[in-house]
Amino acid sequence: MKPPAFDYLRAETVGDVLEGLAQQGGDARVLAGGQSLMAMLNMRLAKPKLLIDIMRLEELRKIDRKADAVVIGAGVRQADLLAWPELAEALPLVALALPWVGHMQTRSRGTICGSLAHADPSAEMPLALVALGGEVLLRSAKRRRRVAAQDFFAGMMLTARSDDELIEGISLPVIQGSRVAFREVARRHGDFAIVACAAMKTATGVRLAVGGVADVPTARDWPPLQGGALDDVLNAFAYELGARDDVHATARYRRDLVRMIGRDLIGEVLQ
Amino acid sequence: MTRLKADARHSVRLTLNGKPVQSEAEPRMLLSDFLRHQIGATGTHVGCEHGVCGACTIVVDGMLTRSCLTLAAQVDGCEIQTVEGLAPSADRLGVLQQAFRRNHALQCGFCTAGILMSLDHYLARNPAPTEAEIRDLLSGHLCRCTGYTPIIQAALEAAAQLASSKKETSDA
Numbered sequence: 001m002k003p004p005a006f007d008y009l010r011a012e013t014v015g016d017v018l019e020g021l022a023q024q025g026g027d028a029r030v031l032a033g034g035q036s037l038m039a040m041l042n043m044r045l046a047k048p049k050l051l052i053d054i055m056r057l058e059e060l061r062k063i064d065r066k067a068d069a070v071v072i073g074a075g076v077r078q079a080d081l082l083a084w085p086e087l088a089e090a091l092p093l094v095a096l097a098l099p100w101v102g103h104m105q106t107r108s109r110g111t112i113c114g115s116l117a118h119a120d121p122s123a124e125m126p127l128a129l130v131a132l133g134g135e136v137l138l139r140s141a142k143r144r145r146r147v148a149a150q151d152f153f154a155g156m157m158l159t160a161r162s163d164d165e166l167i168e169g170i171s172l173p174v175i176q177g178s179r180v181a182f183r184e185v186a187r188r189h190g191d192f193a194i195v196a197c198a199a200m201k202t203a204t205g206v207r208l209a210v211g212g213v214a215d216v217p218t219a220r221d222w223p224p225l226q227g228g229a230l231d232d233v234l235n236a237f238a239y240e241l242g243a244r245d246d247v248h249a250t251a252r253y254r255r256d257l258v259r260m261i262g263r264d265l266i267g268e269v270l271q
Numbered sequence: 272m273t274r275l276k277a278d279a280r281h282s283v284r285l286t287l288n289g290k291p292v293q294s295e296a297e298p299r300m301l302l303s304d305f306l307r308h309q310i311g312a313t314g315t316h317v318g319c320e321h322g323v324c325g326a327c328t329i330v331v332d333g334m335l336t337r338s339c340l341t342l343a344a345q346v347d348g349c350e351i352q353t354v355e356g357l358a359p360s361a362d363r364l365g366v367l368q369q370a371f372r373r374n375h376a377l378q379c380g381f382c383t384a385g386i387l388m389s390l391d392h393y394l395a396r397n398p399a400p401t402e403a404e405i406r407d408l409l410s411g412h413l414c415r416c417t418g419y420t421p422i423i424q425a426a427l428e429a430a431a432q433l434a435s436s437k438k439e440t441s442d443a
Contacts, residue, residue: 001320005277008298008344016272031345038340039321042301049277051298053345079334103411105325105389108334109341189410 003041007050014059017052017166018141024050026163031055033077035102035110036118060168065090071137073169078107078115078125090174093132093198096182097124103190113167116152119159122192122212124184126153130217131198131209134172140164146171153216175200181265185257187248194249195257199265206266208234213241213254224270234262275344283343287312288356296343302336303327305343306353314354316384318413325412328385329353335392354384357391366436367391370429371422378416386412390426398434402427 011017021028027049031037040046054060060075063084070090072081078101081087081094088095101107101115101124115125116136129136129149136152138145138161152160161167184196193212200207202221209219220237222230238258243251275281280295287310294309301320306312306329318326320339327338330352357365364372367390377383386409393400393408400408405426409419 002301002304003299003342005297005299007277008275008342010273010275010344012272031342034340034342034345035322035337038342041299042321042339051342055345077334103325104393104408105328105335105337105411106322106340109336189407 001042001044003038004044004047006041006048009050009052011052011054011057014057014139014166014168017054017057018139018164020050020052021164021166022141028052028163030074030117030166032074032114032117033110034114035106036114036120054166065174069171069173071169071171072112074111074113074167076112076169078102078110078112079104081112082107091132091172092178093180093182093200094128094172096180097128097196097198100124100182100184100186100189100193100196106190113170116170117159117161117167119153119157119216120192121153121156121215121217122194122196124193124196124211127196127198127209127211127217129170129172130219131200131207132172132175133219134170136161136170137168138162138165139168140166144168150219156215178202179269179271181268183261183265185261195254195261197258197261197265199262199269201269206270208237208262208266210237210241210258210262213238213243213258225266226270230263230266231259234259234266237262281344283309283347285346285348286350288352298342298344300343301339302329302331302341302343302346303338306338306351309343312353312355314384316381318381318385323413324382325385325389326382328388328412330388330392335389352388354387357387365391366432367394367425367429370425370432374421374425374428376417376421376425382412382414382416386414386422390429394426394430394433398430400426400430 029048031051031053060073062073064071082098134149135146147160179201181199184193186193196211198209205223207221211217238255243254245251275298283296284293296305303317306315316326318324322337322340329338332349405423
């Protein structure tokens with residue numbers, strides 16, 4: 001299908017974006033790489049009155065390495081981040097997860113922040129943000145605020161972003177020497193995950209984050225468990241995620257994947 | 272700041288396969304439709320129109336792009352390559368196109384324009400690909416005729432041929 005009619009605003013400053021959002025509110029949508037939003041428009045699942053194109057704003061296209069975090073601007077494409085030479089060292093979990101985002105032909109245009117704004121519960125970047133405990137940097141004409149990953153995702157394709165706010169970027173912590181693992185099961189490589197899991201060794205034990213099961217990516221922290229104790233907490237977690245049957249997989253299959261992939265990945269990072 | 276009104280047509284200029292072109296588009300017009308209906312460049316095919324099938328894949332400013340997930344207004348001033356630009360002249364096929372023909376890498380041909388664009392872009396940057404890399408690239412395209420095997424064969428053959436032709440040029 002074709003998109004509904006909308007005005008198109010090519011922003012030349014961040015001020016243009018914030019002004020457009022302030023005036024038009026919920027009837028405006030920010031257009032970055034367009035790899036989710038344009039599909040939503042074509043299917044008429046979104047009917048904004050105004051699209052604000054932010055991709056000509058150089059200031060949003062920065063990957064900024066700070067002492068203990070990496071700040072990724074709203075205009076940074078997935079392919080740009082994959083090609084960033086420091087990625088594997090600074091953000092090893094993102095380096096593992098990013099090749100699973102869509103296909104080469106969509107990563108070339110899709111942005112990191114756009115994937116977060118779209119907030120599909122089975123998408124990899126929301127999962128990585130939650131697993132790493134990152135923050136979303138929101139800005140409106142009136143204020144700036146930082147929202148922690150677990151507070152940002154409010155439900156399936158719902159976020160804590162207000163209608164007048166731009167996702168200016170995200171901040172992902174650099175955790176020195178962290179051991180991480182990522183695995184995903186999908187019908188085809190590049191499809192949305194049936195289950196995706198990220199695991200990370202932490203100071204007190206291990207963290208497992210799961211996408212594709214609950215309506216938001218969900219993380220749990222445990223002490224370094226093994227054997228039957230690990231199986232028990234994974235089983236409880238798998239049920240807490242509230243898996244449901246759908247056309248791709250049954251709830252039971254999803255719980256099985258959480259239990260099995262969870263055990264494998266935790267074994268890997270605690271090795 | 273430029274604000275284009277929904278109900279009006281606006282000028283869009285771009286470079287298509289090295290030549291400047293210009294036409295008009297409403298803000299909501301997809302790049303795929305702009306190329307086909309406004310410019311008349313019907314080599315780019317439209318399949319699913321939500322970014323999944325890959326038939327409409329083109330190159331915009333050096334980036335592989337689903338033209339159905341792109342607005343004409345977004346690419347004003349950009350450089351675009353489509354399947355029409357692959358052949359060296361009207362009566363000759365390029366190396367990749369010849370390999371497709373030899374290997375029967377197309378049947379109905381609907382997906383072919385997009386796949387050729389992806390492979391042309393990829394081989395130019397990765398001259399010695401593995402089969403696994405080609406398969407990964409092709410995961411962004413749907414072909415319902417071939418079963419993909421002849422497409423992979425054609426891609427590997429074209430890569431080898433392009434690599435050897437480059438060597439000869441440098442020796443000369």
